[in-house]
Amino acid sequence: MRSSVHKLRALIASIVFAAFGLGSVAHAQSAEDRKRAAEAYDRGVQAFMEDDYAAAAHFFETAYRYAPAGVALLQATSMHAALGNELRAANLALRLVNVHGEEGLDTSEAEELIAEAKEKYALVTVTCDAACTVSAAGAVQAYTTFFLEPSRREVAVVADFPGGKKSAKIKPEAGQTYDLAFEAPPPPAPTEEAKPETVVIVQQPESRGVHRAVFFSSLALAAAAGGGAVATGILTNNKRDDYIEARDSGADLATQQSLYDEGKRLQRATNGLAFSAAGVGVFALVMAIVTDWSKDSKDQEKKGSKPEVTTSVTRNQIGLNLEGRF
Numbered sequence: 497m498r499s500s501v502h503k504l505r506a507l508i509a510s511i512v513f514a515a516f517g518l519g520s521v522a523h524a525q526s527a528e529d530r531k532r533a534a535e536a537y538d539r540g541v542q543a544f545m546e547d548d549y550a551a552a553a554h555f556f557e558t559a560y561r562y563a564p565a566g567v568a569l570l571q572a573t574s575m576h577a578a579l580g581n582e583l584r585a586a587n588l589a590l591r592l593v594n595v596h597g598e599e600g601l602d603t604s605e606a607e608e609l610i611a612e613a614k615e616k617y618a619l620v621t622v623t624c625d626a627a628c629t630v631s632a633a634g635a636v637q638a639y640t641t642f643f644l645e646p647s648r649r650e651v652a653v654v655a656d657f658p659g660g661k662k663s664a665k666i667k668p669e670a671g672q673t674y675d676l677a678f679e680a681p682p683p684p685a686p687t688e689e690a691k692p693e694t695v696v697i698v699q700q701p702e703s704r705g706v707h708r709a710v711f712f713s714s715l716a717l718a719a720a721a722g723g724g725a726v727a728t729g730i731l732t733n734n735k736r737d738d739y740i741e742a743r744d745s746g747a748d749l750a751t752q753q754s755l756y757d758e759g760k761r762l763q764r765a766t767n768g769l770a771f772s773a774a775g776v777g778v779f780a781l782v783m784a785i786v787t788d789w790s791k792d793s794k795d796q797e798k799k800g801s802k803p804e805v806t807t808s809v810t811r812n813q814i815g816l817n818l819e820g821r822f
Contacts, residue, residue, distance in 0.1 A: 533563035566596030586613035617643035618668030626680040628655040
């Protein structure tokens with residue numbers, strides 16, 4: 497293993513400046529990604545020259561992620577092998593041989609690592625009919641072909657698609673090969689968009705006051721009470737004249753008392769009706785103010801159509817005056 501490291505040292509000087517300048521090294525990558533890949537590769541070389549293989553492996557893998565050049569993956573594989581990370585080195589070697597085997601790189605060390613790993617680990621190859629991310633034993637795998645540690649227990653291999661997951665369980669054994677194929681789950685059925693409910697708001701006509709019937713009803717009550725007060729007032733006056741006539745003619749006291757009592761009763765009734773008429777008249781006046789006098793026909797809506805009501809109450813009479821057009 498140390499001989500491969502020395503071999504790598506000898507190759508570094510000749511490839512470091514050309515590695516990321518070749519068009520075939522990082523095709524289809526943006527200029528920014530190629531720049532970052534070159535910077536990471538340079539840092540990997542620096543770490544390697546300082547015998548910091550762990551840092552060198554990290555930077556070489558970083559360079560490969562930015563721009564998948566086989567030379568960066570070759571260096572990362574050698575670094576992990578030098579560190580004794582056999583499983584990681586073998587998985588990178590699989591990627592190097594399967595993807596970059598035709599790029600003219602020296603893959604002899606990678607092929608040796610793969611041959612040794614096939615005897616010690618289980619080889620898993622996952623095929624997806626759509627883009628997927630593969631994980632095994634709870635760990636995300638960088639590539640779809642990889643080695644797994646042997647296990648007496650079943651291990652779940654999961655393919656994560658944009659529309660869902662598919663999985664299979666295997667019991668990895670050393671020297672065994674497992675080929676797994678996953679089909680992407682069908683896309684979810686389109687959900688019917690809820691149609692917005694149309695809410696009809698009925699604009700109620702603006703109330704401009706109480707109905708005219710209320711005013712006319714109160715006016716009729718006031719007129720009735722006033723009429724009753726007038727009638728009882730006339731009867732009271734007549735009874736008063738009868739009492740005066742009986743007194744002056746020398747009628748007996750019983751007749752005079754009877755006429756007097758009847759006159760007082762009629763007077764009380766007259767007063768009650770008069771005050772009732774006044775109260776109802778005031779109510780009618782208020783109703784006249786708050787009543788909606790608008791008409792359905794525009795021809796009937798004329799200024800000054802609202803009536804004016806006035807009342808007057810005295811000891812002996814009640815008056816109700818209504819002016820306007822209806």
